[in-house]
Amino acid sequence: MCLAIPGKIVEMDSQNAHLAVVDVVGVRRKVDLGLLQDELPVPGDWVLIHVGFAMSKISEADAVDQMQTLRMLGEAEAAMQEVRGYGLENHEQSEPAQRRKQ
Amino acid sequence: MKFVDEFRAPELITKAGEEIRRLADANRHYRIMEVCGGHTHAIYRFGLKDLLPSNVELIHGPGCPVCVLPMGRIDDGLSLAAQPNFIFAAFGDMMRVPGTHGSPLEYKARGMDVRIVYSPADALKLARSNPGKHVMFFAIGFETTAPSTALTLVRAKAEGLLNFSVFCNHVTIIPAIRAILDSPDMRLDGFVGPGHVSTVIGCRPYDWIAKDEGKPVVVSGFEPLDILQSIVMLLRQLRKGEAKVENQYKRVVPWEGNRAALRAMAEVFELRPYFEWRGLGFISQSALKIRASYAEWDSEQRFAVPGVRVTDPKAAQCGEVLKGVLKPAQCKLFGRECTPEQPVGALMVSSEGSCAAYYNYEHRKPVTIASAAAI
Amino acid sequence: MATPVSKIRFREPQIEMAHGAGGKASRRLVEGLFAPLLYGSCHGPLGDAAHIQINGTRIAMTTDSFVVKPLRFPGGSIGELAINGTVNDLAVSGARAEAIVVTFVLEAGLPTDVLEAEVRAMGQAAEKAGVVIAGGDTKVVEHGKADGMYVTTTGIGRLLSGVEISPQSVRPGDKVLLSGPIGDHGITILLARGDLDLEAELRSDTRSVFPLVQALVHEAGADVRWMRDPTRGGVATSLNELARDCGHGIVLFEEKIPVRDSVRGACELLGLDPLHIANEGQFLAVVSSEDAESALQALRATPGGEEAKMIGEVREQPASAVLVTTLYGGSRLVDMLVGDPLPRIC
Numbered sequence: 001m002c003l004a005i006p007g008k009i010v011e012m013d014s015q016n017a018h019l020a021v022v023d024v025v026g027v028r029r030k031v032d033l034g035l036l037q038d039e040l041p042v043p044g045d046w047v048l049i050h051v052g053f054a055m056s057k058i059s060e061a062d063a064v065d066q067m068q069t070l071r072m073l074g075e076a077e078a079a080m081q082e083v084r085g086y087g088l089e090n091h092e093q094s095e096p097a098q099r100r101k102q
Numbered sequence: 103m104k105f106v107d108e109f110r111a112p113e114l115i116t117k118a119g120e121e122i123r124r125l126a127d128a129n130r131h132y133r134i135m136e137v138c139g140g141h142t143h144a145i146y147r148f149g150l151k152d153l154l155p156s157n158v159e160l161i162h163g164p165g166c167p168v169c170v171l172p173m174g175r176i177d178d179g180l181s182l183a184a185q186p187n188f189i190f191a192a193f194g195d196m197m198r199v200p201g202t203h204g205s206p207l208e209y210k211a212r213g214m215d216v217r218i219v220y221s222p223a224d225a226l227k228l229a230r231s232n233p234g235k236h237v238m239f240f241a242i243g244f245e246t247t248a249p250s251t252a253l254t255l256v257r258a259k260a261e262g263l264l265n266f267s268v269f270c271n272h273v274t275i276i277p278a279i280r281a282i283l284d285s286p287d288m289r290l291d292g293f294v295g296p297g298h299v300s301t302v303i304g305c306r307p308y309d310w311i312a313k314d315e316g317k318p319v320v321v322s323g324f325e326p327l328d329i330l331q332s333i334v335m336l337l338r339q340l341r342k343g344e345a346k347v348e349n350q351y352k353r354v355v356p357w358e359g360n361r362a363a364l365r366a367m368a369e370v371f372e373l374r375p376y377f378e379w380r381g382l383g384f385i386s387q388s389a390l391k392i393r394a395s396y397a398e399w400d401s402e403q404r405f406a407v408p409g410v411r412v413t414d415p416k417a418a419q420c421g422e423v424l425k426g427v428l429k430p431a432q433c434k435l436f437g438r439e440c441t442p443e444q445p446v447g448a449l450m451v452s453s454e455g456s457c458a459a460y461y462n463y464e465h466r467k468p469v470t471i472a473s474a475a476a477i
Numbered sequence: 478m479a480t481p482v483s484k485i486r487f488r489e490p491q492i493e494m495a496h497g498a499g500g501k502a503s504r505r506l507v508e509g510l511f512a513p514l515l516y517g518s519c520h521g522p523l524g525d526a527a528h529i530q531i532n533g534t535r536i537a538m539t540t541d542s543f544v545v546k547p548l549r550f551p552g553g554s555i556g557e558l559a560i561n562g563t564v565n566d567l568a569v570s571g572a573r574a575e576a577i578v579v580t581f582v583l584e585a586g587l588p589t590d591v592l593e594a595e596v597r598a599m600g601q602a603a604e605k606a607g608v609v610i611a612g613g614d615t616k617v618v619e620h621g622k623a624d625g626m627y628v629t630t631t632g633i634g635r636l637l638s639g640v641e642i643s644p645q646s647v648r649p650g651d652k653v654l655l656s657g658p659i660g661d662h663g664i665t666i667l668l669a670r671g672d673l674d675l676e677a678e679l680r681s682d683t684r685s686v687f688p689l690v691q692a693l694v695h696e697a698g699a700d701v702r703w704m705r706d707p708t709r710g711g712v713a714t715s716l717n718e719l720a721r722d723c724g725h726g727i728v729l730f731e732e733k734i735p736v737r738d739s740v741r742g743a744c745e746l747l748g749l750d751p752l753h754i755a756n757e758g759q760f761l762a763v764v765s766s767e768d769a770e771s772a773l774q775a776l777r778a779t780p781g782g783e784e785a786k787m788i789g790e791v792r793e794q795p796a797s798a799v800l801v802t803t804l805y806g807g808s809r810l811v812d813m814l815v816g817d818p819l820p821r822i823c
Contacts (some may be wrong), residue, residue, distance in 0.1 A: 024745065034253045182769055
């Protein structure tokens, strides 16, 4: 139900408008674009391939976004710990960095 | 591999694992179900359980279309294809699944023309290049795969290709999740939602799980970082006492789903009043059948189907394992009478079934393993 | 060293394709039917080649059949496989192939130019490998049998001095070496069959590994504990056999295992594991830890061995099993293949 792989459209089929050749690190296969007919992808686009059909276009922007979120995992909490160390929530005077609370 | 390797970056996986351990409340035991067999497979393949704290438990759900297929349907399909000049075409996943008198590969050894195809389109191609034979495509899968079968039937009809038919066993995921939640011995905290099914149906169909059942759902991708991030998102909701549907797999899953795919399905399929799920029993409105307008391409409307019903041995506790009530190793037959090589029950027949996955990847692992040391 | 005859009895009512796939089912057939009836009570663990003493000289002998379809594929053909396969079985048992005899089972209707091309390929492969083709036999069967042609080669060779290979000598701490990227042959064949409609710039890796084995033995001598060429069933099957025979665990480091991009892409698309895919030009060696680094360098310095890697090590746990670990600490067991690897969509 679930094995689907990203691939890049490298050329449209000259005889069948709904077929395109997709490349997955050097492996090529004709893929049916019929499920994406509402916004047909073009060569250069990345699509998710399942059983020889393109299921969805892959958004590079969302992928980059996600990587950024993942890189920052745990950093929000670390930042919060720093802020707590300054005691700002209790309206205390900010403490110098060396005496930051745990 | 672009859009794959980034989501397998070791440092980020380690970081995500740390975040999970930080978020998991030591006083709670979390039970999270990952619905899709593809997630089960990924979790084992990437060894993700090794990264989770002991109070975060992953339960494998019923999203394995091979596992939930009753043996009687395999018998029906094989007996249909046993006619002269028939070609039985199916995905590789089906080839070793035992029917009462053997699996498709065993039928092949006995002389039936059995072909493995990667795509329903390839089955149609077989029909085009074998005009003297009838190609029967044994279709399985959830909503991820059904649109491709649908589109293939649309093309077959447009071409007027009559030596092609589909024996349809497509099932839908929501009724299966409902059956899990309706089970009295069930206690789940949240769901890792099926990412590829959701590229078709979108995220709205899971709303009732959050609103009515109060369980958070995070629709997840299949790379290690996708699955771990989804668990992070679930734990964050659970800590705040929230229950909503979130989309972790944004780069691929549109919130509204794929309209063209849903249109193709509506054109070709309608819901069966009920369908038997191996291990779960009869569930209403849970499976697809081919409409009368496509009758000539429906193996069941064109040929006489025996309608065999085969019950599993009582000792096989597939139902409880499917619902997450029992762990694979707790079934009395596990590893003894029931192994991947001689499967007795549903969850051993497919490599992504909970029992097979556990058997192949995990159950002989020693408890303490020195972490990977660079040579 | 003799081991007791296996108590496994082969109980299956008929032979299936899985019995020829090189994995668990094949092992059951060999250990449960052939061994008890043919091998007598005094034989060691079954290896790639037999070692026989004739008047004080140690000779290695092996045989193999080739039933590949299609006959020709990128990078080679059945003829080359037939020569290289037998040369390699002798090489990984520590022997230099000296002479090969060939049996052909030909299908009536096979075009002569097809046969000629294969025989030519065999001659060339034999010359390249430095082995003499000493004779053979031919039979013809009816049209519809033999898939064109089946070839069997039987080879004898002389054991290299300083070689003492046995699974029993493998111990925790030993390192596992691999001569080069895996999966090329099996994926090439899968694509060449045409059913999956996939294309890639991939070639079979068929070649004689003897020069590499020779370099390894020259460098590490008796510290080479065990070798095998991972053909049908892949690296996973060969290493599982070793794990079972020596009783220890083998731990592999996933990031060290060399796989070409296109093999990886095909495996991801089809849901296959490169560790289960057949190779025809690679070999595995277990070397003592003191010698492992210099042995690896010796391989890398030999033409054809530039991509050799150290991919894992022998440990006490998990006993008799093979474990693959990742950089981030996750791990999975990898077992022997049951039948041929099948593409999946789930």
